[in-house]
Amino acid sequence: MDKRLFSFCFGIASIIIWPWLPSGGWWIPLACLVGISWQKRPATACLLLGIIWSLCYSHWQLNWLQDPTLFQRSQLIAGTVDSVQAQGLNKNRLIVSLKSLNGQALSPRPRVLLSWYSEQTPPQKGEYFQSISQLRLPHGLHNPGTFDSARWLLGQGITARGSVTGTLTHQVHADSLRTQLVKHVKAQTAELPAQPWLLALSIGDRSGLKTEDWGMLRGLGISHLFAISGLHIGLVAGLGLLVGRLTGNRWVSVMLAITLALTYAWLAGFSVPTQRALLMLLLWLAVYCWGRFWSGRRILLLTISLLLAVRPWLALDHGFWLSVLAVAALLVTTNWLGGRQIWRLQLGLTLLLLPLVMLLFGGISWLSLPVNLVLIPLFSLLLIPLLLLAALLMLPAPTLASGILRLLNALFEPLMGALHWLNDSVAPWVWLSSYAQGISLFVLLLPLVLLPKARWMWLLPLSLLLFQLLPQPRWQVRVLDVGQGLSVLVTQGRQALLYDTGNRFISGFNMADGVILPVFRRLGITKLDYLVVSHDDQDHSGNRDYLANTVPIRRQWGAWPEGQRCRAGQHARWGELTLTVLWPVIITGHSNNDSCVLHISDGRLSVLLTGDIEAKAEQGLLVNQELSSQTLASQASPLAAELLLSPHHGSKSSSTAAFNQAVNPNWVVHTAGFNNRWNFPSSEVVARFNKQGVKQITTGEQGMVHLVADGSQWRLMQEKRPGAWYNKLNTWLNGTKPLE
Structure with missing residues (x-):
C-alpha cells in the first residue's frame, strides 16, 4: 500500500518539473497504460493515475483563460x-x-x-x-x-x-461567529504592543508583522512557530487526550482531542497548513480508535495523497513540501536514529531539512538549533495553551480573556525584543552563493555512499562538485528582469558593474530586494566596482541610495548627488575591459536624453548600454561618431557593438534606423515589462531591427537575459524562457504555443 501511495503522490508532484503542459487529450493513452499495467505493476499504474489527474485538473482550472x-x-x-x-x-x-x-x-x-x-x-x-x-x-x-x-x-x-x-x-x-470572535480578539489586543504576534498565533493573521519581524524569524529559524500547523494542532490535541485520559474512557479522550483541534483550526481560518495537520491528526485518531497499527510513514503518505487528490496544485507550494518533509524528518529521527528527546528531535530535524532550507531560501541559520530548543517547549507548554484559553473565553468571559491576553503581552513583549536584539547582534542568517550551496550539498550528500546497496549514489555529490569546478567565461552580461525598468549586471570573475537599479514602489516592494540582491547572493557578489545610474527616472534610479547603503561600491558614475557625472569621452580600464562614456556631451535638462550611454568592450566583443535616450540624443551620438572617426582616421565606429540594449525600452521615440545601422548589433535586448501599458517594444522598432537581421529578446517574455563572451561572439545561455510550464503561461496569451 505504501508503495502505491508514494507512486500516486509522485505522479501528481511531477507537475513541478513538466517543461510544458501537454494537451488534455493525453489522458486517453495514459489511461490505457493504466489498464495494461494495473495487474502486474500496480505502483506504475498509480504513478500514471497521478499524472493523469494533474493533467486533467490543470486543464480544468485553466480552461476559463482561453x-x-x-x-x-x-x-x-x-x-x-x-x-x-x-x-x-x-x-x-x-x-x-x-x-x-x-x-x-x-x-x-x-x-x-x-x-x-x-x-x-x-x-x-x-x-x-x-x-x-x-x-x-x-x-x-x-x-x-x-x-x-x-x-x-x-x-x-x-x-x-x-x-x-x-x-x-x-x-x-452578517458576521459569522468566527468573524465576531476575530473582531473581539483584535479589539482586546488593539492597545497591546505584542498584538501582531498574538494575532499570528491565535487567528493565523500575520499581516501585522513587519519586514524586520520576518527577517528576525528567518534569521533565527523560528518562522514555523508562527504558522499554525502541526506543532500547534498536535499540541492542543495532545492536551485533549491528556485531559480525556483522566476519565478512563478512550472515546472521551479522542472526542476531546478532535474538538480542541477542530476549534483551533477553525479559529485559524482552516489555512492549508492547518488543514494538513488536522487531516493527519484525524487519520491517526481514527486508526487509534480502530485498534489497528499504522506506521507514521503510512499515515503521512495517505495524508499527502488525500490533499494532493483534492488540490493537485498544492505540489507547487513550497510551504506544503517544507511541512511534509519536516514531518518525514521527525519520523526518520524518531524511528531510524532513535531520537525521542527534544534536543535529538530538533537536531535531526535541523540536519535533515538543511539541504531543503538552503535550496529554497538561499542560506542557513547557524543559531536555529539552540533557539528552537528553548522556544519550542516555551511555546508548547505555556504560550500557546494560554492563548488558546484566552480565545475560547473571549465570548463567554471577556474580562478573564482580557486578563490572560495582558499576561501574554507581558511575556511576549520582552521575549520578542530579546529575539530581535539577538538577531541584530549576531546576524545568524548566512546567505550562500550557488557555489557555496553546491559545496555544502556535496558534503551533506557524501554520507549517502555509506548506505547499503547505494554506492552508485556517489555520482550525485561528485557531479555537483564537478559542476561547481567548471571554468567560467571571461565576462558575462545579465540583463535582469525588473519589469518595466532597467538593471544590467556585467561581471568578469568576482568583479561586478551594475548599470541602473530598477524601480522602487510606494507599497514598499522594490527591485533591489526582489531581484538585484538575490542575484548578487546567488553569484557570490559582495561588492560593486561600479554602480552607474543612467539618469534620474524612478525605474532606473529607484534603488540607488538603498544599494549604496547595502553593498560596498568603489565608484559611482552617472546620476548621483555626489559622484562622477557621465561625460562623453570619459574612459576607465576595468580588469580586461574598457569602459567608455559616449553621452551626454552636456546636461540639457531633458532627463531621458541626458542618460549615460556606456560602451563596454574587451577589444573583440562589446555591449552598448543606452538608458532612455531618444532620437535627439541618438542624432547627437551619430554626429560625435563622425567627428571621432575623422579625428582618429579610423573606419571603426565608436558606437559599434555586438550587443545593444534598445534605447528607452524599445520606445518608438528611439532606435532610429541611422542609429541602429551605426551600432550594427548582432543582439538587441528590449528591457520591457510583460504586457506593459505602453506596448514596449514598439512594433516599429521591432520591424526596424528585423529588417536589419538582428536577433531580438524582450526581458518581460524571456526573463533575465544571460549572455556570455564566447570568443568573438555573444552566446545566449537560454534560447527560450527557462523553467517549468507555469513560467511560460504568457506563450498562451501571445498565441504562439497554447500550453503545449
Whole structure:
C-alpha cells in the first residue's frame, strides 16, 4: 500500500518539473497504460493515475483563460471573497472566487488575486460583490534565485491577477461567529504592543508583522512557530487526550482531542497548513480508535495523497513540501536514529531539512538549533495553551480573556525584543552563493555512499562538485528582469558593474530586494566596482541610495548627488575591459536624453548600454561618431557593438534606423515589462531591427537575459524562457504555443 501511495503522490508532484503542459487529450493513452499495467505493476499504474489527474485538473482550472479578450479589456467580475489581507493605507489584497465573468457563470469557480485601491472599506471574507477589473495572467519576474510568483500563485489555486478601485454592487453579510470572535480578539489586543504576534498565533493573521519581524524569524529559524500547523494542532490535541485520559474512557479522550483541534483550526481560518495537520491528526485518531497499527510513514503518505487528490496544485507550494518533509524528518529521527528527546528531535530535524532550507531560501541559520530548543517547549507548554484559553473565553468571559491576553503581552513583549536584539547582534542568517550551496550539498550528500546497496549514489555529490569546478567565461552580461525598468549586471570573475537599479514602489516592494540582491547572493557578489545610474527616472534610479547603503561600491558614475557625472569621452580600464562614456556631451535638462550611454568592450566583443535616450540624443551620438572617426582616421565606429540594449525600452521615440545601422548589433535586448501599458517594444522598432537581421529578446517574455563572451561572439545561455510550464503561461496569451 505504501508503495502505491508514494507512486500516486509522485505522479501528481511531477507537475513541478513538466517543461510544458501537454494537451488534455493525453489522458486517453495514459489511461490505457493504466489498464495494461494495473495487474502486474500496480505502483506504475498509480504513478500514471497521478499524472493523469494533474493533467486533467490543470486543464480544468485553466480552461476559463482561453477567452481571447480576457486580458485585452476590462471585465465585469462577480464573486465571493475568500480572504482579505491589508497592505497599507487604502490598499488591500483580496483573494476572490469568481462566480461569473461578464454575466456568464463560471465552472469551476476560478480564484483571482485582486489589489484593492480605494478609500472604501473592502468587501470582507464571505461577502459577494461585483466590480470592473483588468485581469492579467499569473506571470512573474524570472531571475535566478528570486521569488517565483507564478508558481506561488498557482500553488494557492490563483489563475489570474487584477485590480479594483471599488464595487458596483456589494452584499454585506452578517458576521459569522468566527468573524465576531476575530473582531473581539483584535479589539482586546488593539492597545497591546505584542498584538501582531498574538494575532499570528491565535487567528493565523500575520499581516501585522513587519519586514524586520520576518527577517528576525528567518534569521533565527523560528518562522514555523508562527504558522499554525502541526506543532500547534498536535499540541492542543495532545492536551485533549491528556485531559480525556483522566476519565478512563478512550472515546472521551479522542472526542476531546478532535474538538480542541477542530476549534483551533477553525479559529485559524482552516489555512492549508492547518488543514494538513488536522487531516493527519484525524487519520491517526481514527486508526487509534480502530485498534489497528499504522506506521507514521503510512499515515503521512495517505495524508499527502488525500490533499494532493483534492488540490493537485498544492505540489507547487513550497510551504506544503517544507511541512511534509519536516514531518518525514521527525519520523526518520524518531524511528531510524532513535531520537525521542527534544534536543535529538530538533537536531535531526535541523540536519535533515538543511539541504531543503538552503535550496529554497538561499542560506542557513547557524543559531536555529539552540533557539528552537528553548522556544519550542516555551511555546508548547505555556504560550500557546494560554492563548488558546484566552480565545475560547473571549465570548463567554471577556474580562478573564482580557486578563490572560495582558499576561501574554507581558511575556511576549520582552521575549520578542530579546529575539530581535539577538538577531541584530549576531546576524545568524548566512546567505550562500550557488557555489557555496553546491559545496555544502556535496558534503551533506557524501554520507549517502555509506548506505547499503547505494554506492552508485556517489555520482550525485561528485557531479555537483564537478559542476561547481567548471571554468567560467571571461565576462558575462545579465540583463535582469525588473519589469518595466532597467538593471544590467556585467561581471568578469568576482568583479561586478551594475548599470541602473530598477524601480522602487510606494507599497514598499522594490527591485533591489526582489531581484538585484538575490542575484548578487546567488553569484557570490559582495561588492560593486561600479554602480552607474543612467539618469534620474524612478525605474532606473529607484534603488540607488538603498544599494549604496547595502553593498560596498568603489565608484559611482552617472546620476548621483555626489559622484562622477557621465561625460562623453570619459574612459576607465576595468580588469580586461574598457569602459567608455559616449553621452551626454552636456546636461540639457531633458532627463531621458541626458542618460549615460556606456560602451563596454574587451577589444573583440562589446555591449552598448543606452538608458532612455531618444532620437535627439541618438542624432547627437551619430554626429560625435563622425567627428571621432575623422579625428582618429579610423573606419571603426565608436558606437559599434555586438550587443545593444534598445534605447528607452524599445520606445518608438528611439532606435532610429541611422542609429541602429551605426551600432550594427548582432543582439538587441528590449528591457520591457510583460504586457506593459505602453506596448514596449514598439512594433516599429521591432520591424526596424528585423529588417536589419538582428536577433531580438524582450526581458518581460524571456526573463533575465544571460549572455556570455564566447570568443568573438555573444552566446545566449537560454534560447527560450527557462523553467517549468507555469513560467511560460504568457506563450498562451501571445498565441504562439497554447500550453503545449
